[in-house]
Amino acid sequence: MVRGTIRKIYLFSTVALLLFLVASLFVGTKPVTATRHRPQNYTDIPVLNYHKVDTLYHxxxxSPEExxxxxxxxxENGYHAITPDQLMNYLNRGKPLPDKPVLITFDDGYLDNYTNxxxxxxKYGFTATIFLVTDLIGNDPRFMNWDQVREMQKNGFIFGSHTASHAVLTKLPTEEALKELVSSRQKIASELGRAPRYFAYPTGAYNLAVEELVRTAGYTAAFTIRYGQAGVSSDPxxxxxxxxxxxxxxxxxxxIRLNGAPLLERLGIIRN
Structure with missing residues (x-):
């Protein structure tokens, strides 16, 4: 009962803050006209980005409790976890999603993703998408091994690439960057029986040249750490x-991040 009351207080104060921000946003501004038609009942999709779930400060x-x-x-609030395939089918073709969709993602493939x-x-009936640094999987005790990855895959979890060595692709020569992308994709394919379609940029670093390399390597879409929700206007x-x-x-x-993403992104008042 106490926990539920606290959550209601949090939610009320969050909504109040967002209403204040909405009011301040439109004071003295001109109406914004949409430049692209959106289907009826269209909504942008929150894609949550986690790394580690443990008790060590980082x-x-x-923490697992958090x-x-x-x-x-x-x-409790009716959200449904979706896959990247569902997200892209919705954005590209308007294929319906369950009510209150959310894509849960993790970067790197830390062991605590499996243990915690x-x-x-x-427990809550959710799955997630985990982007793996393939050179570390099974080779570093801080990270999962391939047996653990396969177990999670059998239970509906999706695995994408986070390069072979967590290289910052914008700092590499083209040939080396492409090798990071291709070798990681090949490793996941050999271990899991299917090539990954999705990629996440290490440290969030990317540019148009890197985007083209990701496309060339065979990935369908890629995720940044740029704050916001995925929508029809997003670059895939x-x-x-x-x-x-x-x-x-x-x-x-x-x-605040979950419920206020579109507004906070527009205001530019929240950090990545």
Whole structure:
């Protein structure tokens, strides 16, 4: 009861903040006219971006308790986890999605994704997409091994590429960058029986030349860490996500980021 009351207070204060921001946004501004037709009932899609779920302090980590609180909120409020295929079919062809869709993603493939996040996601009936640094999978104790990855795949989890070595592609010569993309994709295909269709940029670094390399390597779409929601106006090789960071008020921050993404992105008042 107390927990539910606290959540309601958080949600109320979050909505109040967003209403204030909406009002301030349109004071003294001209109406914005849409430049692209959107289908009836169209909505942008939140793509959550996690890294680590553990008790060790790290700027990219949240605790298992915090992660469960967030997943419980999504479950209790009617959200449905979707796959990247569902997202792209919706954006490209208007194929219907379940009510309140959310794409849950993790970067890197840390072991705690399996030991801590995986049981919580299963508890609430969610799946996720994990972008793997393939040279580290099975070779570094901080990361998952391929048996764990295969187990998660059998339970509906999707795996994409995060390069072979977590290389910053914008800093590499073209040939080396392409090798990172291709070798990672080939490794995942050999271990999981299917080539990954989706990619996430290490450190979020990309440019038009790197986007073209990702396309050349055979990927269908790619995700950034640029704050926002994925929509019909998004570049399929630069899809926005909502990064979830450790903070003094992680759950409140989570609510604000989840519910206020389009407005906060436009105002430019939230960091990636």
């Amino acid at each position: 700027s990219l980590s949240i 992660f469960e609180e967030q997943m419980a909120y999504l479950h 996040a995986y049981p919580i996601l299963k 090789y630069a899809l926005e996500r909502i990064p979830i960071f450790k903070s003094a008020k992680t759950f409140r921050s989570f609510l």
